[in-house]
Amino acid sequence: MLGDNLKRQGYRLVAFGEETDLLVLNTCSVTENAEKDCRYAVRKTLRHSPHAFVAVTGCYAQTGAAQLQSVPGIDLIVGTQFKMNLPDYLPPPSKLRKQPEPELRHSRTIDREDFILPGTAYSDSTRALLKIQDGCDFMCSFCLIPFARGRERSRTLDDVLREARDFAAHGYRELVLTGVNIGQYSYKGASLVDLLRELEAITGVTRIRISSIEPTTVPPALLELMAASTKLCHYLHLPLQSGDDGILQAMNRRYGVREYDKLVERAFALMPDLGLGTDLMVGFPGEDECAFANTVQTAARLPFSYFHVFSYSSRPGTAAARFANQVPIPVIRQRSKTLAELSRSKTLAFYQSQIGHTLPVLFEQGERNGFRTGTTANFTRVAVAADTVSAGAIHPVTITGIMDGLAYGHPVAAVLPPSHRTLL
Ligand code: SF4
CATH class of the missing domain: 3.80.30.20 (tm_1862 like domain)
Structure with missing residues (x-):
């Protein structure tokens, strides 16, 4: 969703490691290495894109704002509650300039207000x-x-x-x-x-x-x-x-x-x-x-x-x-x-314990080594021959064995028990 908001502002998304004018780091404070990871990502990006504007958001921007201010190369720090508003704090792409020191936004208080999230967070997943x-x-x-x-x-x-x-x-x-x-x-x-x-x-x-x-x-x-x-x-x-x-x-x-x-x-x-x-x-x-x-x-x-x-x-x-x-x-x-x-x-x-059962499986995008994988409602991960089902389909599969840590099966046109019918 943050990526969509940036696209609406005129930005184009590139993969991490490619030359860029803007680096957005969405940090986590659960891991011990948040600050180290952040320093590494900033250093790596500025090596190939020394002019890149660096914006940091997410949980570590909330809990570790003081430490982040000492990381060289950061231009903007936005606390996690206002993460989705980050594009509003950025100038248009043509006006991005590195700052002498990071600007700090919303890293202190998080209020208790109920919230809305404008837009829809589409992804490539099913x-x-x-x-x-x-x-x-x-x-x-x-x-x-x-x-x-x-x-x-x-x-x-x-x-x-x-x-x-x-x-x-x-x-x-x-x-x-x-x-x-x-x-x-x-x-x-x-x-x-x-x-x-x-x-x-x-x-x-x-x-x-x-x-x-x-x-x-x-x-x-x-x-x-x-x-x-x-x-x-x-x-x-x-x-x-x-x-x-x-x-x-x-x-x-x-x-x-x-x-x-x-x-x-x-x-x-x-x-x-x-x-x-x-x-x-x-x-x-x-x-x-x-x-x-x-x-x-x-x-x-x-x-x-x-x-x-x-x-x-x-x-x-x-x-x-x-x-x-x-x-x-x-x-x-x-x-x-x-x-x-x-x-x-x-x-x-x-x-x-699932072998012999026929269960509806929601199949994912992409295939590996000729197999497509998906999940049942009870979160059994199932693989079938890729050419037998299409991505995004929910298809009944009879589980016949285990292979590489996944349940393996064959799609069937079986009539499922009533409790499963509307999952199809
Ligand atoms: S998020 Fe809340 S419930 Fe979950 S581990 Fe942390 S404090 Fe506990």
């Missing part, structure tokens, strides 16, 4: 990302996001529906709802469940997927709607972070392992075909052998189809940065490896 929410009030002790993205706020209902209709009209088959803490969606009394009902009613919206959602923000009504819906994907990504209650408490997470178990149990009772993913963090301060063993045991026991494993790194300004008992880096690396291996075996087992 799935459209529909942002519904931003910011977070949960204050997990390891997380910088509440500082970088500010307090919780929701996109107005009308604006979400307007963009969803645009996506449907442009042929996108799947809407992926995104935000920092989407379960906290709330606009003039409308909750996430209300929003989902409105989205379901849009003609042309075929599939709706909820991206990562905090476990404590999943009400029974959401699970029931998901189970009954012909459009909502049977898929949940519920960040667990740790399988140890002591660590969860120190992380300031709002649940214990038992509550998480119960939520998973409820979800699978309603949707036995659910695809369940999670995030796990290793090396949080105080994570001893016993706490890590609890995480491994919980991760192995619960019916996850995959997990994303994150290594803890101390982020200045967070509560956890002041905690004692930091875990040595080699131990963190080893724990990360252990969980990544476990995740691979869980994915394999999940895919194996």
Whole structure:
């Protein structure tokens, strides 16, 4: 969307590394190396385009504005809330000039106002990302996001529906709802469940997927709607972070392992075909052998189809940065490896459980080695011979095996069970 806004201002987009008059860096503050990465990108660009105007935006522009001001070559710093307005702060392409020092815009406060996002963020993908929410009030002790993205706020209902209709009209088959803490969606009394009902009613919206959602923000009504819906994907990504209650408490997470178990149990009772993913963090301060063993045991026991494993790194300004008992880096690396291996075996087992089933698959653009890939509603990644299906189509596929970490199958003209029919 930022690229579209720049094009409207008369700019032409080129790939990173090509000669340019303008470098826009969209930074992240989640990684430890934000400042280093930024310095590297600026240096590299100014080497081949010494006249290039450098604008920096995103989360690190919000949390690390002071550090960024000392990076040579930066001309403009725009805090993350006003990222989409960045083109308004730039002169027309012919008037771009390097500045003696960076201008700082909106790097301090983020207000709580509900928001709209003008325009539609088209992409080359067959799935459209529909942002519904931003910011977070949960204050997990390891997380910088509440500082970088500010307090919780929701996109107005009308604006979400307007963009969803645009996506449907442009042929996108799947809407992926995104935000920092989407379960906290709330606009003039409308909750996430209300929003989902409105989205379901849009003609042309075929599939709706909820991206990562905090476990404590999943009400029974959401699970029931998901189970009954012909459009909502049977898929949940519920960040667990740790399988140890002591660590969860120190992380300031709002649940214990038992509550998480119960939520998973409820979800699978309603949707036995659910695809369940999670995030796990290793090396949080105080994570001893016993706490890590609890995480491994919980991760192995619960019916996850995959997990994303994150290594803890101390982020200045967070509560956890002041905690004692930091875990040595080699131990963190080893724990990360252990969980990544476990995740691979869980994915394999999940895919194996799909063999013999016929499932609708949304196929993506592009093919590799004669295969086209796509995803089922429960997020099984499926490969088929590329010449048997076209990109953007939702086609029923009988899963016959596993190949290179993907489920493999044959497209069929099968009659699917009623619950799958409208996904076609
Ligand atoms: S809920 Fe997520 S975004 Fe919010 S503070 Fe916790 S980890 Fe960060």
